[in-house]
Amino acid sequence: MRDMKLLRQAHTQVVDLNSWEPDDEFPIGPTGAKPKRIFICPTPAPHGFLIGGHRYLFKEPSGPHVMQIWSEVIAYELAKVVGVPVPPAFLARAPRNGSPGVLVEFFYGYADRAPARLIDGIDRLVANGFAVDFKHGSLKDNIDVCRLQKVPDWRYWWAATLAFDTLIGNTDRHSQNWGFLTEAAPGGGISFSMAPAFDNGTSLGFIVGEESLEGHLAPDAMRRFVRRGRHHYGWTSGDRASARHVALCRAYAERIVGSKATLTRVSSITDARVDEIVSWCRTFEYSVPFSAARARFVATQMRTRRDALQSPLSGRADHGALGGSPT
Ligand SMILES: Nc1ncnc2c1ncn2[C@@H]1O[C@H](COP(=O)(O)OP(=O)(O)OP(=O)(O)O)[C@@H](O)[C@H]1O
Numbered sequence: 001m002r003d004m005k006l007l008r009q010a011h012t013q014v015v016d017l018n019s020w021e022p023d024d025e026f027p028i029g030p031t032g033a034k035p036k037r038i039f040i041c042p043t044p045a046p047h048g049f050l051i052g053g054h055r056y057l058f059k060e061p062s063g064p065h066v067m068q069i070w071s072e073v074i075a076y077e078l079a080k081v082v083g084v085p086v087p088p089a090f091l092a093r094a095p096r097n098g099s100p101g102v103l104v105e106f107f108y109g110y111a112d113r114a115p116a117r118l119i120d121g122i123d124r125l126v127a128n129g130f131a132v133d134f135k136h137g138s139l140k141d142n143i144d145v146c147r148l149q150k151v152p153d154w155r156y157w158w159a160a161t162l163a164f165d166t167l168i169g170n171t172d173r174h175s176q177n178w179g180f181l182t183e184a185a186p187g188g189g190i191s192f193s194m195a196p197a198f199d200n201g202t203s204l205g206f207i208v209g210e211e212s213l214e215g216h217l218a219p220d221a222m223r224r225f226v227r228r229g230r231h232h233y234g235w236t237s238g239d240r241a242s243a244r245h246v247a248l249c250r251a252y253a254e255r256i257v258g259s260k261a262t263l264t265r266v267s268s269i270t271d272a273r274v275d276e277i278v279s280w281c282r283t284f285e286y287s288v289p290f291s292a293a294r295a296r297f298v299a300t301q302m303r304t305r306r307d308a309l310q311s312p313l314s315g316r317a318d319h320g321a322l323g324g325s326p327t
Pocket residue numbers: 028031032033034035036057059087104105106107108118172176177198199200202
């Protein structure tokens with residue numbers, strides 16, 4: 001990926017996919033639950049944040065899921081600030097009918113880089129004999145498979161991604177929403193690295209309708225809402241207590257030497273940065289409106305999630321937002 005700091009979309013730059021070539025042949029397969037299409041960006045690229053000739057995934061959540069478009073875009077904006085590798089995501093309009101969707105940059109297939117391909121986490125878990133199903137698993141198994149694949153940066157990646165998922169309240173990091181990039185190793189064979197954290201839209205309370213937003217803003221209501229957030233997996237399989245967002249970060253920090261610094265760094269977003277991100281969202285006139293109430297809801301949520309995470313990392317008493325014990 002290029003320098004992500006440069007890649008901010010302006011409110012006048014919602015991507016119009018009318019002149020984009022569909023890439024019907026690309027074998028992304030049936031992975032994932034929601035409608036999606038693949039397009040090739042025209043050359044020259046219509047906006048500076050796009051890459052001409054590169055492949056993009058266009059996801060069109062609708063109905064009660066439509067706010068996932070914003071969640072995915074905000075997750076990317078947040079990821080840039082806290083330094084977590086996440087594929088760039090932009091607001092877009094479908095060809096012909098102009099219906100809304102999120103356009104996500106492919107994180108491999110760059111013209112100036114070695115060819116790579118994505119292997120879902122679940123593929124290597126199964127290949128290495130772990131007993132997993134589609135929606136469940138354990139962080140310990142995920143880490144063990146990373147070790148088996150000799151991924152160099154797994155300690156950092158899981159710390160950064162767990163903290164990031166906690167900040168956005170992502171409830172969808174199942175083993176088809178993380179994976180490995182593989183490429184030919186210099187001395188022969190194949191090398192594995194962690195792919196950027198993709199599919200980040202099931203987050204930030206996307207399911208909460210406009211009429212219910214205000215009701216979540218009181219501190220107690222928001223803390224209750226945040227406390228309910230869980231991953232698919234706990235530290236070990238079936239351990240539901242440690243599946244809560246902050247509890248899983250704490251479990252990780254307690255077991256993986258050196259991870260606390262990364263968790264702390266990622267959780268260090270300031271109020272001003274949070275406010276700036278939601279203010280930027282408010283500048284768009286888009287067919288999925290980002291209302292003032294939504295801005296307050298998202299900002300309050302991110303601050304509450306951050307505080308819930310920072311509290312145990314700094315050794316302060318927990319505010320009751322942590323969830324269960326890590327073991
Ligand atoms: N930026 C990307 N670059 C390359 N491949 C991607 C990228 N994002 C997603 N993919 C691939 O496309 C598949 C579907 O994308 P994604 O997981 O974002 O949506 P989804 O699975 O439909 O959503 P959900 O998991 O909520 O059902 C992924 O499992 C992955 O294989």
